[in-house]
Amino acid sequence: MKSDTQLQTDVIDELNFEPSINAAQIGVVAKNGIVTLSGCVNTYSEKWNAERATLRVSGVKALAVEMEVTLLGLSKRTDTDIARAAESVLEWTSFLPNKSVKLMVEDGWITISGEVDWDYQREAAADAVRYLMGVTGVSNNVTIKAKVASEVIKTDIEAALKRRASRDAQAIVVEVQGNNVTLSGKVHSWSERDLATHSAWCSPGVHNVKDKMVIS
Template identity: 45%
Template sequence: MSDIRLRQDILDELEYEPSIDAANIGVTVEDGIVTLTGHVHSFSEKHEAERVAQRVMGVRAIAEEIEVRLPENKKTADDEIAGRVLKILAWGASIADLKDIQVKVENGYVTLEGTVEFYFQRNAAESLIRRLTGITGIDNRLRIRPMMDALDIRHGIREALKRNAEIEAEKHRCRGFRQSCHLAWAGSKPARKSRCRASGLVGSRRHGC
């Protein structure tokens, strides 16, 4: 597909999306690499424009340079945004304890720092905040807090392998390092399931598959 055709397809897709005002969005394409420029009226619109462009066939990469220009009636004080962010984290993202979360807002740009227990909490936090009025950008620096140390994780996985009648645990070896499990001889589906259910695991690698 030519760059000219790809550019037109992206413009058409942006126009077709009802949640986006594409009148002020510019699109350039070079070798399948797309650059989005211009401005929109909200951060959620900016995010949606990138998502729409990504789904067009032929797009290899996207440089997103769209500016958020909030209408006067949508501008919100930073302290008010920070308060809304904390409320939505406690409710929508199911983060019961906010003492490990720090929220910074500057000119509508939200920075999240701290730790959460699960990946879904990290992703849910950003997804929910994105819809708040007055947001101009998000920097999600939330980290996943390991719930167990590497030795406990390795022991738990090996015990799970022993309990599974479909697996000969002595033929498997799990080497734990910084909450990641390198599971050798993990060709069987039950072995992989046992590893994935391990509490506190934040990474894994399969060998012999």
Template identity: 40%
Template sequence: MAGRVSSPSDDDIQRDILAELAWEPRVQPNEIGVAVRQGVVTLRGWVDNYAKKWAAERAAQRVHRVRAVANDLEVRLPSSAERDDPEIAAAAARALEWDAFVPAAEIEVTVSDGWVVLRGEVEWEYQRRAAEQAVRQLAGVRGLSNGISVVPRERPERDEISGRIQSALVRSVETDAAGIDIRIEDGSVVLTGNVRSWLEREEAERVAWSAPGVTRVDNHITVRL
């Protein structure tokens, strides 16, 4: 196609993503189109629930040399999976209450046309992520926005936060600590550097969020092709 140059590495990435989608039992690969340009992946097509959309995105992120994923998959619920908003809201509230990692009393759930919005405050990022995970697999959900804020009670010194994160990165088998730089700015962690995969980039962010006192993580790590 005129005006578009596809490198051999893009073709390799596309082929690997299609293979990974075929390997992922939660999705139907024939429903999903994959385009790759300079390591940036775009997923197109439609799936019949929001959990499949998320699973397809995770499958693409697992592939080596993927730098970013644009998930343009559309959720088209079959009639048997349709739920009204009050029913979804009630199911979401129950799911949050049953999750041991989620402080359900601190979280507000709003649903509009099947789109769930979570708001509130938690002490740790893992609680924020657990709330999202508890809700995204519910029947009838078309999409999810996680507006929960992380408000830690503990406020260690900047050098202590940086040291704890660096030590955790060194311990982790899933990250190359030597390729990651850490900067602390008023409780916010800024990550820069280069890693080998999107999942390694994500693991570095998870490690940063696990340090006490962190209110925000700006992840500027790039995936090298």
């Protein structure tokens, strides 16, 4: 198990290694596997990338985000401009069925809603608007409308875990109630935990994934 000092150093090094982040603007504190990021960044995409980079580091059990997005100069956009740009990029996103996603913008924060068939389409919608200039945050309220039998979902997820995470597959328990999946058990890193949840989301018909896994 890493010490707090070692974990803090590893996160700082990972942030410095990520070219899309100005690590000098981000403060890092680690305590008992919980990492807190603070400071101000100039774009929401930089904030998002800092979060993703931190979660890649071995030993990170949880992440607290206290960063703020402070737009400078030409980066500022009106909500109308952001809405117009977001609507256009969603229309041009090949993964999304036409007119399947709606959006609302308030103080630079984009909220998307609607229904799609797959989780990758739901994520594609958020990815499409996340990097637009002037965006301060994204809430993804898009839902999945496909319906599949619970036993089929459970079988698909367990098979995917064996293919993708053989080390942890036997230690992960999959419970399915309707279209809701709960994952519990132990994994060895946040990346393996993320891989398990991604495997669950890839199964058709899954509406919600509850992560109760513990990093050992």
